[in-house]
Amino acid sequence: MQKFFVTTVIGGIFVLLPFGLLVWIVKIFFKAISNLISPLTQIFKFPPTIHLWVVDLVAFGLVIGLFFFIGLFVRTTFGHRLFNFVEENWLRKLPIYGTLRDAISTFTTRDKTPFRQVVLVDVFSNPTRMTGFVTDELESSGYVTVFVPTGPNPTNGFIFHVKKDQLEYLDIKPEDAMRTIIGVGVGSDILFEPGAKKDSEPKAKELIQN
Known part of the structure; x- marks a missing residue:
């Protein structure tokens, strides 16, 4: 404590x-x-x-x-x-x-922040998922860099470099995902609702530049 x-x-x-x-x-x-x-x-x-x-x-x-x-x-x-x-x-x-x-x-520069794309990350190659935000895409290596904040203090967290097939891209607002982190998981149903998962995988660099 x-x-x-x-x-x-x-x-x-x-x-x-x-x-x-x-x-x-x-x-x-x-x-x-x-x-x-x-x-x-x-x-x-x-x-x-x-x-x-x-x-x-x-x-x-x-x-x-x-x-x-x-x-x-x-x-x-x-x-x-x-x-x-x-x-x-x-x-x-x-x-x-x-x-x-x-x-x-x-x-x-809110529209240019790299935390616009919310993802679920498969870090351990099992059904467990972590809520993260794409920060960069390493095209030459095929890896994507993801920041996974810790709750209830999202200023701390972990950085993972994972393959694209370890990510599920979500069509939800970053602030909504951040609320579930600050709330230590409360309201996480929005991450798994039907239609929350994106059909395509946007490039991180495009998200940052748009």
Whole structure:
């Protein structure tokens, strides 16, 4: 019980840590801009209370504008190449950067996440099945990479490289499958309902790119 509690708490920390870091970065920008514009807003002779509101409002708008123009710049050919160069040579060397980037991508590029395809995995060559998500397809070797989350904490799990004939592709939403994992199996009947199994096997790379 103690081990379960500790691992669950640690899992929650790792989920929230990237977002906490993002809030911290935004707070730094906000405070720096507030300090810069505060003397400028004093020329309007606002009452002290209103002055603070004006500073916060202007600072918030400038922070959003700054992030917008940075995002706009990265969308250009030069900006994209520059960002890739900086990311490959410096940012990826930061321990937390990869976690932060993946966490943000999960919510901002939902249609491109590799966890779109739900499968039942035959790992032990017997009737036992595990609920998993296709993450990659190794075409040269004929293997498919599957992530099998553990319940009730799906941030942990196992990675299996299996042959296609060890998979049953399911036509259900990833979030529905994830609920059965978080619920330690409750509601798993959706995995075995008539029509849940797909007639064809989609390629993992096509799922990620679409």
